[in-house]
Amino acid sequence: MNHLPAPYGRAGRWVTCFNTTRSLRAVTRKIAVVKETAIDEGRVAATPETVKKLIALGFDVHVETGAGAAASFVDEAFIDAGAKIAETRGAVLDGADVILSVRGLEADSLSGVKAGALMLGLLNPYGDKARIEAYAKADLQAVSLELVPRITRAQAMDVLSSQANLAGYKAVLEAAHVFTRAFPMMMTAAGTIAPARVLVMGAGVAGLQAIATARRLGGIVSATDVRLAAKEQVESLGGKFVMVEDDEARTAETEGGYAKEMSDAYKQKQAALIAETIKKQDIVITTALIPGRPAPKLVTAEMLASMKPGSVVVDLAVEQGGNCAGSKPGETVRVGGFPLSGIAICRLLWRQMPPCCLPKTCSII
Secondary structure, eight states: OOBOOGGGGGGGGOBSOOSOHHHHHHHOOEEEEOOOOOTTOOOOSOOHHHHHHHHHTTOEEEEETTTTGGGTOOHHHHHHTTOEEESSHHHHHTTOSEEEOSSOOOGGGOTTOOTTOEEEEOOOTTTOHHHHHHHHHTTOEEEEGGGSOOSGGGGGGOHHHHHHHHHHHHHHHHHHHHOSSOSSOEEETTEEEOOOEEEEEOOSHHHHHHHHHHHHTTOEEEEEOSOTTHHHHHHHTTOEEEOOOSTGGGGOBOTTSOBOOOOHHHHHHHHHHHHHHHTTOSEEEEOOOOTTSOOOOOBOHHHHHHSOTTOEEEETTGGGTOSBTTOOTTOEEEESSSGGGSEEEEEOOTTTOGGGSOHHHHHHO
C-alpha cells in the first residue's frame, strides 16, 4: 500500500490504492454506499450497474435511501440490482467493512463507523486536514482516489481524468450559455456574425476537452500551457498554441504528466504574452491545477479590464484558489460596472459540477 507523506502524521495510514479485489473480499462482506450531504454534490459513488458487479463478487451491498436520486438512479433500480436500501445513515454504516462515498464522510458521521473499515472516495487530502485527522482517530482506512498514480494498470481508477474530461466539456457549454453572441460564424441575408474567440488556459484533460468542444461549436480556439508537449495535442484538435518557449518550458512536465510550478521569471514572461492574447478573446476557460498546491493565478484584474464587454471567463480551478482574480466558488461575478457590459466570471468545477449538470454521467464513469 502507498501512504500519504509523513506530514500527515497518523493519517499517513491513508492509502492511495489497494492490491486486489481478491484480498479485499477475503476480509470484507458489507459495502455501504452513502448519500452525499454537500449541497452542491449530485453524484453517487456506485450505480446499479456497479452494484451488480460487486454482488457478483460476493459482497453484500447496502445503499442509503435517496443516494442516487440526484443522478437519476432511483432506489428501485438499486433494489433490482440486488442491493438493500437503508433508511438512515446509521443503518447503512452499521457494520460496513467498505464505505463508498464521492467526497468522503463528514467528521460528525464517524461515530457509528466500524474500526478498520475501508473508505474510498475523492477525499481532498491536501485541503481538509482536520477531517483527515478525524479519520485517523476513528481508525478508518481511507483510499483517496485523487492520489491513484497515473499508470497504465490504474487507468480504470483515474477519477481525476474522467471527471476533468466532463468538466472541460461542460465549461464550454456554460460559457456559451452566458455568452451574449452565437458561437459559430453565421452568414445570413442580414449580415455575417463573426465566430467566438476562445482561449483555453491549461491543456490537460479538461483543457483538451474544452478545446475540442469549442471547436465543435464553431469557435476559433487558442490554448496555452507551460508544457511544450501539449503543443502537438492542441494543434491536433484544431487549436492555436500560445506559449513562452524557452529552456524552462522543456522541463515543465512531471513524470506523472502534470505541470510543474514555474519560476517567477517564467510567470512574468507568460503573463505578458497572455495579456496581449486575452484582449482579443471573447471567452476564456482556465483549467490550471497543481496537485497539493494553490492554483496559479493566470488572469489578473488588469487582464480582465482589458477584455471586451460581454466576455466570459470560466474558472475550473476556483476551489483551489482560482486561476482568475476575483473568481469565487459557487458564484457568478460581474466585473466592470453594469451586468450587460461587464465580464462574467462563471464558476464551474469538476468536484462541484454535478448539481447543475451531468451528475448521472459523472457517477457512471
